[in-house]
């Protein structure tokens with residue numbers, strides 16, 4: 001199976017964990033697109049009722065609403081039962097890098113208020129150590145060149161996330177800087193260092209946040225329990 005078929009497999013499989021009446025966090029990305037498509041089908045067929053979705057990006061909101069899934073703002077729900085999201089890398093100890101799609105800030109806020117978090121990935125996302133995938137950090141535009149320079153001085157090999165010939169803007173209108181680290185030896189220490197740099201709003205290090213992972217493999221979907 002190619003990567004896209006594996007993404008479709010895991011996206012579809014994850015909808016089996018959604019039950020009628022649930023408030024569901026809907027992630028962002030190409031794997032999540034398959035999950036939202038399947039959820040829309042189940043809602044339209046009447047197999048899943050009273051589903052409320054809380055989205056992690058304007059892109060996912062648009063897709064979900066077009067499929068007839070009821071969407072509420074995060075602040076209009078008191079909890080989220082289950083969030084299903086993609087990931088860019090997952091290490092042996094279930095730490096993750098997210099934000100390849102630029103939605104890391106809303107994704108982390110939604111994950112934080114979720115009773116359960118499930119990541120859906122194809123097998124290529126499982127790694128021994130984090131860092132091959134560039135680590136995104138979201139920065140406020142004001143003074144962001146100084147944040148960039150500081151990251152460069154630290155040897156973190158930053159690049160601006162681009163959208164054509166302009167800097168990419170997140171749903172909060174912020175910029176994203178990608179750090180090309182290759183290997184992250186101490187994710188928690190790095191996350192702590194970055195989040196304390198003024199101007200950085202959030203990082204793509206998602207540490208101790210996932211409960212279950214569904215991995216798309218050639219032998220079918222595999223479920224891994226993180227905690």
Ligand SMILES: O=C(CO)[C@H](O)[C@H](O)COP(=O)(O)O
Pocket residue numbers: 027028029030031032085086087088097098099100101102103104107
């Ligand atoms: O974090 C994300 C978006 O900000 C995505 O979940 C992550 O980039 C995985 O995307 P895809 O399923 O397209 O590989």
